[in-house]
Amino acid sequence: EDQVTQSPEALRLQEGESSSLNCSYxxxxxxxxxxxxxxxxxxxxxxxxLYSAGEEKExxxxxxxxxxxxxxxxxTAPKPEDSATYLCAVQxxxxxxxxxxxxKGTRLHILP
Amino acid sequence: xxxxxxxxxxxxxxxxxxxELRCDPISGHTALYWYRQxxxxxxxxxxxxxxxxxxxxxxxxxxxxSAERTGESVSTLxxxxxxxxxxxxxxxxxxxxxxxxxxxxIYFGEGSWLTVV
Numbered sequence: 313e314d315q316v317t318q319s320p321e322a323l324r325l326q327e328g329e330s331s332s333l334n335c336s337y338x339x340x341x342x343x344x345x346x347x348x349x350x351x352x353x354x355x356x357x358x359x360x361x362l363y364s365a366g367e368e369k370e371x372x373x374x375x376x377x378x379x380x381x382x383x384x385x386x387x388t389a390p391k392p393e394d395s396a397t398y399l400c401a402v403q404x405x406x407x408x409x410x411x412x413x414x415x416k417g418t419r420l421h422i423l424p
Numbered sequence: 425x426x427x428x429x430x431x432x433x434x435x436x437x438x439x440x441x442x443x444e445l446r447c448d449p450i451s452g453h454t455a456l457y458w459y460r461q462x463x464x465x466x467x468x469x470x471x472x473x474x475x476x477x478x479x480x481x482x483x484x485x486x487x488x489x490s491a492e493r494t495g496e497s498v499s500t501l502x503x504x505x506x507x508x509x510x511x512x513x514x515x516x517x518x519x520x521x522x523x524x525x526x527x528x529x530i531y532f533g534e535g536s537w538l539t540v541v
Contacts, residue, residue: 343528344528344529346529346530348532353537354534354535355428355515355517355532355533355534355535356467356515356532357532358529358530358531358532361529399466399467403528409455409472409474409477409480410528412457412469412528412530414459414466414467414469415466416465416466417466
């Protein structure tokens, strides 16, 4: 069964303390992996798309990487405004149309 | 429009009433998705529309839930005889490409918050 697992469920960091969020997947026919940020009371906001193992993308303090089994979202010197839930999703090849599967997210809290 | 638009943004309804939630996808997007997110929980897939193909309704939790889409534009999610467990935010999303294109990024609206009292 296709699965996406994010860890940890929640993470508290001090401002400036770098860390990584993990998204591991067991799917057949990966066609893309996506990272989103979701603030309380808001819809998910698209961050990155990764297509193949070895690919990396960066945006401000965030860097996403992809291997054949997992993706990491690295946060360098985070600020309180980086506090949010980070969602990972994978696009999987199916018979008719591809399927998008979301993980449950990691709640990140950056303490000033 | 510039983004996915949903209405109403907030809805409080009495148990047993019917509600309709509306989604305007990004112009030109052929694929449209509905998700449900309960407080503090992950995204729960409900239904997917792609062009004129039959929708994928595999995520609808019961026959009280239904959705329609007019061509490649507006979609309406209807919940009949609402129950308290239906309280959640209902998120609509759209994407530009048919589902078989790699990296088919989907973009979300801000959601419709439903409270059943």
